Amino acid sequence: MAELKQLIFFDFEMLCSKTGMLFEDMEAIRLGAVKVDVESGLVTGFDRHIRPQQNSPLSTFCKELTGISDSDLEKADDFPEVFKDFLFWIGGVKKARFFSWSSSDILRLKADALRHNLPQATIEKISKRYVDFQAVFTKRASRTAASVEKALSFYELSFIGKPHHPMYDSYNTLRIYESFEEHLVKTDLIMVQQFIFQEAELPPVERLSQEIKYIFQKDLGEFYSNLNDAFRMKDAWKLIKKTKKLVEKYENILLSRSGIFDEELISGVEELINFYKELQTAYREHCSYTSKIMILHEQMVEPLQKICV
């Protein structure tokens, strides 16, 4: 891939109605974006209304939600024209990486490009360089999908600009991205709160790793006490599901970039993930020769035993 020169955060406003619409009919009516020049850090904006093919008046709901009026769209260019200007503004798709908050924007781009017979090669290039940053943030920090406002609030930030204005939505997505990339300790604290402590209060950072280790050992102790030498295949499947839950609770500790977690905790989580992988392999093997029970070998479970309290 070519050298990364710019980050593009984009967002579409779309046709919508209180009575519901098929997604394919929810044409884009406004495209907003911000571009970050990687080298200089300079941020520039893009904001254009788009005249949809369907020329019926906007629903009251849509006007109230997006703040877009019929007259805004009457004088607007159509999708191909706006998209052409967008590409020019980007200044080189191959040197860009694209982000949006939720996958609906890339799906909209694909759907409207198809509707207007735009070159699929360009859309493919963007798709290849596209990141659904809401999905990344969910996986790494918030556990469940968060709105832009909620994600900002995790970093004690508030929304700048007008909500449902796609350029400002994009700008605020950029702010979440920057916080996520730069405030590594804070990002891990959010993750730990959402994945491990949930409603409970977070201990001070200096005690955090120790407390997590304690919870981890307790979780693993309970898990281990329910392990048998052999499982019926149905129960083996349940065990896999249960292990997966435990892995999901702790696996982000291995992806931590802040250095706040101690080695013992990290290696414990590594052992759990190793066990999970071995369990999956064993399950597949037992299925392949239509076994009725699955045996857990001593060497598989032994590393877990060492971690338990």
Next chain:
DNA sequence: GTACTTCAGACAGAAGCCCT
């Protein structure tokens, strides 16, 4: 062979969140 039970996997619906 028939009736019944057990079980895995598919499926549907609800809930909760987001998006417009």
Next chain:
DNA sequence: AGGGCTTCTGTCTGAAGTAC
């Protein structure tokens, strides 16, 4: 307000096993 997505839970169904 509705659509989309994910997760969870309960139900259905067909296959396999068991008892008679």
